Amino acid sequence: MEAQAKAARPGRTPLLFAMRDPLLGLLGVGLLLLGWWAVTRGDLVASSSLPPPMDVARGVVHLVGDGGYRAEILDTVRAWVLAMVLGVAIAVPLGLVAGAVAAMRKPSLAVVHACRAVPLVALIPVAVLVLGLGTNMKVALTVSSISWLILLNTIYGVSSTEPQLLTVAKSLQWSKVTVLRRVVLPSALPMIATGIRVAGSVALIVILSVEIVAAGSGLGHLIIKFQADIPTHPDYAYAGIVITGVLGFIQYTGFMVLERRFVPWSHANRRQRP
Amino acid sequence: MHSQPTTDTKVAEPTTETVPMLRVDGLSKQYRSKHGKVQAIEQIDLAVHPGEFVSIVGPSGCGKTTLLNCLSGLIQPTTGELALDGRAYSSPPEELSIVFQDYSRSLFPWMSVEQNIAVPIRDSSSKAERRESVYRLLAQVGLPEKTGPMYPWQLSGGMQQRVAIARALVSRPKVLLMDEPFASVDAQTRNVLEDLVLNVWQEWNKTIIFVTHDIDEAVYLSDRIVVLSGSPASTIADLEVPISRPRDQLLSKQDPRFGEIRAELYELIMGAHKVDREAS
Numbered sequence A: 001m002e003a004q005a006k007a008a009r010p011g012r013t014p015l016l017f018a019m020r021d022p023l024l025g026l027l028g029v030g031l032l033l034l035g036w037w038a039v040t041r042g043d044l045v046a047s048s049s050l051p052p053p054m055d056v057a058r059g060v061v062h063l064v065g066d067g068g069y070r071a072e073i074l075d076t077v078r079a080w081v082l083a084m085v086l087g088v089a090i091a092v093p094l095g096l097v098a099g100a101v102a103a104m105r106k107p108s109l110a111v112v113h114a115c116r117a118v119p120l121v122a123l124i125p126v127a128v129l130v131l132g133l134g135t136n137m138k139v140a141l142t143v144s145s146i147s148w149l150i151l152l153n154t155i156y157g158v159s160s161t162e163p164q165l166l167t168v169a170k171s172l173q174w175s176k177v178t179v180l181r182r183v184v185l186p187s188a189l190p191m192i193a194t195g196i197r198v199a200g201s202v203a204l205i206v207i208l209s210v211e212i213v214a215a216g217s218g219l220g221h222l223i224i225k226f227q228a229d230i231p232t233h234p235d236y237a238y239a240g241i242v243i244t245g246v247l248g249f250i251q252y253t254g255f256m257v258l259e260r261r262f263v264p265w266s267h268a269n270r271r272q273r274p
Numbered sequence B: 001m002h003s004q005p006t007t008d009t010k011v012a013e014p015t016t017e018t019v020p021m022l023r024v025d026g027l028s029k030q031y032r033s034k035h036g037k038v039q040a041i042e043q044i045d046l047a048v049h050p051g052e053f054v055s056i057v058g059p060s061g062c063g064k065t066t067l068l069n070c071l072s073g074l075i076q077p078t079t080g081e082l083a084l085d086g087r088a089y090s091s092p093p094e095e096l097s098i099v100f101q102d103y104s105r106s107l108f109p110w111m112s113v114e115q116n117i118a119v120p121i122r123d124s125s126s127k128a129e130r131r132e133s134v135y136r137l138l139a140q141v142g143l144p145e146k147t148g149p150m151y152p153w154q155l156s157g158g159m160q161q162r163v164a165i166a167r168a169l170v171s172r173p174k175v176l177l178m179d180e181p182f183a184s185v186d187a188q189t190r191n192v193l194e195d196l197v198l199n200v201w202q203e204w205n206k207t208i209i210f211v212t213h214d215i216d217e218a219v220y221l222s223d224r225i226v227v228l229s230g231s232p233a234s235t236i237a238d239l240e241v242p243i244s245r246p247r248d249q250l251l252s253k254q255d256p257r258f259g260e261i262r263a264e265l266y267e268l269i270m271g272a273h274k275v276d277r278e279a280s
């Protein structure tokens, strides 16, 4: 009946509801571990190529417990945070302007798509030459690969503002700036948030790749060291990979929870208009 | 304060000396686009008196929305003069509010119901004033207080349209423009909302211009019905509805005059359709 609300939940979404997807994800991880354990038990692979889960778990504890190794992990995290902050600070304002000014939309989209097509590996030698092997180089490469993503999402978010809402704003005679602040920005937020969440995952991949290929520090550097330097430590190498997975999981879940909490309408709209 | 408009006297002598609440002279509208020019409105004159309830009906695509958008100041007419309470205007006046057809898209999804209703007065009132007005309006449009903090997308279509009506009323406008506001709600809800609009109109002494394609709805609600021709629109009839107020969904529709006006409108609109088809 018309007089009944479809959902009795007022306002913000409860935490447990927001955690539903991550919990399902954990279940998947559990199944994966089980399969892994079964494979190593059955002697299908040599333990030097794939150590059993318990050895790797011990490796994780060792890496996290050791101050020197922990510093490497934190180095990766720091690079990730820096890259995200810079990426958002650069791409969101640019995207807002490019999306809001109709004349700039098409040209900027063309530029973005062209730049996005440049593969990261092509930039690594230049970056190393200019910035060396440290955090700056990692951050620079990461920012240059995630900014496009955030920029694109921001432009699309801004340009897909509901025209009816712009009409409402017009009927209230709001100024251009007010419309941008009160209508365009909030309606673009869900897409911007999605862009940032995906960029978070991509950033981690990029940092790890760069660390494995070129850098002198970080989690990726550890992984390749344990795998290549004699005596090799496959359990530690795998432990590094597991830690990477955990970092990825934490950042993704964190963004999901933030999104459901601060841009709940994006999920609502997704439900209404599939 | 009972200001029940006595329709019959109004019918008898059109008020020539009072200033119309809304007046438009020689309105025409031509859209210019990549695909050429579209003449949406040929020529319309209209004067709506204070406290009057006027419906605009016409075949689909004839230019009703265009007319309403011109009246609201949202789009510029190609020719014609607009005046609200005697003052000319060319952009949306404050004394005028619009209820849009597509209520689900006209409410801000990131704002609670309470914030949505307060949108038109958020720059001109204190927080306490806003709360006061919002909760008075929630009661007026028949929404429970607990809907205040909810988001519009958590409400049913009919409830969303109530929110849209409350928002249109919050700035205490003199004139309400409504573009097929109940086109996408079910029949019962539609009747309930029609009575809601009539209540608001009578209690607050508003002037309402109501676009609809539903002939029964037009007859039931209005003092006067303006019939538009097929595209490009011009006025082909202007009918008084001499059915007594307050109206009642059952009794008023049994009034023999209801059937007569209904039939007359039906013929006019079908005729307009036919002309439209022959022309194209």
Ligand SMILES: Nc1ncnc2c1ncn2[C@@H]1O[C@H](COP(=O)(O)OP(=O)(O)OP(=O)(O)O)[C@@H](O)[C@H]1O
Residues within 6 Å of the ligand: B031, B032, B033, B038, B039, B040, B058, B059, B060, B061, B062, B063, B064, B065, B066, B067, B213, B231
């Ligand atoms: N922005 C526009 N640009 C060009 N032509 C337009 C535009 N808006 C409307 N038209 C044309 O003007 C005519 C009238 O359209 P309008 O939307 O006012 O009709 P309507 O009577 O409201 O129709 P409906 O009953 O279907 O809502 C139509 O032929 C339409 O194609």
Ligand SMILES: [Mg+2]
Residues within 6 Å of the ligand: B064, B065, B066
């Ligand atoms: Mg229309």
